[in-house]
Amino acid sequence: xxxxxxxxxxxxxxxxxxxxxxxxxxxxxxxxxxxxxxxxxxxxxxxxxxxxxxxxxxxxxxxxxxxxxxxxxxxxxxxxxxxxxxxxxxxxxxxxxxxxxxxxxxxxxxxxxxxxxxxxxx
Amino acid sequence: xxxxxxxxxxxxxxxxxxxxxxxxxxxxxxxxxxxxxxxxxxxxxxxxxxxxxxxxxxxxxxxxxxxxxxxxxxxxxxxxxxxxxxxx
Numbered sequence: 001x002x003x004x005x006x007x008x009x010x011x012x013x014x015x016x017x018x019x020x021x022x023x024x025x026x027x028x029x030x031x032x033x034x035x036x037x038x039x040x041x042x043x044x045x046x047x048x049x050x051x052x053x054x055x056x057x058x059x060x061x062x063x064x065x066x067x068x069x070x071x072x073x074x075x076x077x078x079x080x081x082x083x084x085x086x087x088x089x090x091x092x093x094x095x096x097x098x099x100x101x102x103x104x105x106x107x108x109x110x111x112x113x114x115x116x117x118x119x120x121x122x
Numbered sequence: 123x124x125x126x127x128x129x130x131x132x133x134x135x136x137x138x139x140x141x142x143x144x145x146x147x148x149x150x151x152x153x154x155x156x157x158x159x160x161x162x163x164x165x166x167x168x169x170x171x172x173x174x175x176x177x178x179x180x181x182x183x184x185x186x187x188x189x190x191x192x193x194x195x196x197x198x199x200x201x202x203x204x205x206x207x208x209x210x
Contacts, residue, residue, distance in 0.1 A: 084187045086195040117205065 004057045005066055015048065016041035019056070024066035033059050131190075134160035141169050154179055158194025173197035 003009055010018025019030035034041040037055045039048070048056075060066060065073060081089035091098040097110045108114070125132065134157035141153065142165070152170040167186055172179035173193050180197035188196070 080187055084185065084191070084196070086188070086191050087198065088195070090198065 004053065005060060007067070010045045013045055014042055015039060015045050015056075018045040019060075022060070022066050024064060024070040025060065029064060033063070036063075131161040131163060132159060133163055138163075138165070141166055144169060152181060155193065158192065158197065160193050162188050162191055162193060164189055175199045 004019070005022055008022045010021045015034055016027065016030045019025050019033060020027055025033070031041055033056060036059050037052065039052055039056065078089075078092050082093055083089065088098050095110055095112070096103060097107050101107060103111075134155070137153065137155055137157050137160055144150070144153070145165070150168070150170060152172045154172045154174075156174045158173060158175075162184055166184045167189070169184055171182045171184070171193060173182050173196060175197040176199050182193065182196040
C-alpha cells in the first residue's frame, strides 16, 4: 500500500488509475506523472517499490496542486466572486447554477432537494 | 468561447476617455454608462460607474479584484423571482 500526498492509498489498480484517486489528478495528469517518473503506467500500484512511490510523490508535489490545497484554491476563487458581487458571485451565494443554465425545471444538483409548497385549498 | 488575444480586451473608448479625464482632474463623480460589455481595466480602479441595467443605473465602485470582468456583471438585469407572500 502506497501513500501519496497524505491520505490517498490507491490499491490493486494500475498506477495510471490509482493515481487518479488523488483529488486534482485525472487520467491525463496521471499518465504524465508516470512518464516523467519513468514508471510503466500499466503495473499495479502494489508492485511499486518505495523508491518509485517517493519519486511519484515528489513529482506530484512539485508539479500539481492537489487535495486540500486545490480545494482551498477553488474556494478562494469562489470567495473572490462572491466578494466582488458580480453575477457569478451572486449565483454562488444563492446556490443557483452559475453558467446560465435554465432554472425553470431541474438544476437540482445546485438547488438541492425539492422544497414542496403546500397546495392552496379551494 | 473567449475573445481573440490579438484584439486585446474590449474597452469602450468613450468611457475610457471619460475615466482618463476624471483621473486627471481628480474628481470622483460617478460616470453614467450603458457600456455593460466594457471590460474593466486597471485604469478603472477606484472610479465609480452608474451601470445601466435596462431600467436603472446601478452604482459600481471598481476595486482591484474586479479587473478583467465586464461592467455589466455588476449590474443585475433580472428581478429575483419571489413566490407566495413576500410582502410586509
